[in-house]
Amino acid sequence: MTPPASGLPRPVASATEGEATRFAMSVDVEDYFQVWAFAGVVARRDWDGFAPRVEMNTRRTLDLFDRTGAKATFFALGWVAERYPALLRDIAARGHEVASHGYDHAKVFDQSPEEFRADAAKTKRLIEDASGAAVRGYRAAGFSIDRRTPWAHEILADIGYAYSSSSHPIAHDHYGDPDGPREPYRPAAGRDLIEAPVATAEIFGKRVSCAGGGWFRAAPYAATSRLIAAAERTLKGPVIFYFHPWEIDPDQPRIKNAPLKSRLRHYVNLGAMERKLERLLESRRWGRIDAALGLA
Numbered sequence: 001m002t003p004p005a006s007g008l009p010r011p012v013a014s015a016t017e018g019e020a021t022r023f024a025m026s027v028d029v030e031d032y033f034q035v036w037a038f039a040g041v042v043a044r045r046d047w048d049g050f051a052p053r054v055e056m057n058t059r060r061t062l063d064l065f066d067r068t069g070a071k072a073t074f075f076a077l078g079w080v081a082e083r084y085p086a087l088l089r090d091i092a093a094r095g096h097e098v099a100s101h102g103y104d105h106a107k108v109f110d111q112s113p114e115e116f117r118a119d120a121a122k123t124k125r126l127i128e129d130a131s132g133a134a135v136r137g138y139r140a141a142g143f144s145i146d147r148r149t150p151w152a153h154e155i156l157a158d159i160g161y162a163y164s165s166s167s168h169p170i171a172h173d174h175y176g177d178p179d180g181p182r183e184p185y186r187p188a189a190g191r192d193l194i195e196a197p198v199a200t201a202e203i204f205g206k207r208v209s210c211a212g213g214g215w216f217r218a219a220p221y222a223a224t225s226r227l228i229a230a231a232e233r234t235l236k237g238p239v240i241f242y243f244h245p246w247e248i249d250p251d252q253p254r255i256k257n258a259p260l261k262s263r264l265r266h267y268v269n270l271g272a273m274e275r276k277l278e279r280l281l282e283s284r285r286w287g288r289i290d291a292a293l294g295l296a
């Protein structure tokens, strides 16, 4: 998994922004009860019993992007596309990229290659039908493409995906390959498909995550801004950030019985997130991942 990053297309001007995009914003469109951290206490079969908030929170996210002039890539669950096709249409109509986050948040390393192929193909179709736009990007639930799934990128290329942003090359308790490439690369021999890892920085020789997650909500804005600047300095290619619509929703119902660590991570500073994101979005020009990869 260490092919060179050379030979990749250069970022090009985005059709919607008129200049090259270095900072790519992404949103993983899933609801508060579908996250990995709660998978142990919320059964997949019970999802329809929860009060949905994903449509409202995604619309709030779209308004935030309109206010700040940002464009982004929305990786949606097929499950969401089936239930909220108008939302998917609006995302595309407002100039953002629609992309796939798998059907129902099953981790790639929990699936067989055949199950993964069916899931990724079905989700691409569902999102294209809902949005009316072509789907070229894929993000694995919980960044679950790693050393356990050497077949995954080839399958994505077979199905017609142009890129994946499914790698978080850090040490983490749930996912990650601390030695994986930090820059976009072509993971499948002889195929054009690009893997575009989310942002990391190198500080005193140590690799740290700065792509989003609980730390972004927990830390003061100045600290997160410095980390993203470090990513900008130590990456040659795109700086890819991500968050979830539920992260700007302090009023979401609390999931009971979840482990303390999961609850701390999920609920930390939800009330401050929207303002913090707004500052981040205003601090730099953010665009879609396809534009940052020169695919737009």
Ligand SMILES: [Zn+2]
Pocket: 028, 030, 101, 105, 140, 141, 142
């Ligand atoms: Zn997810």
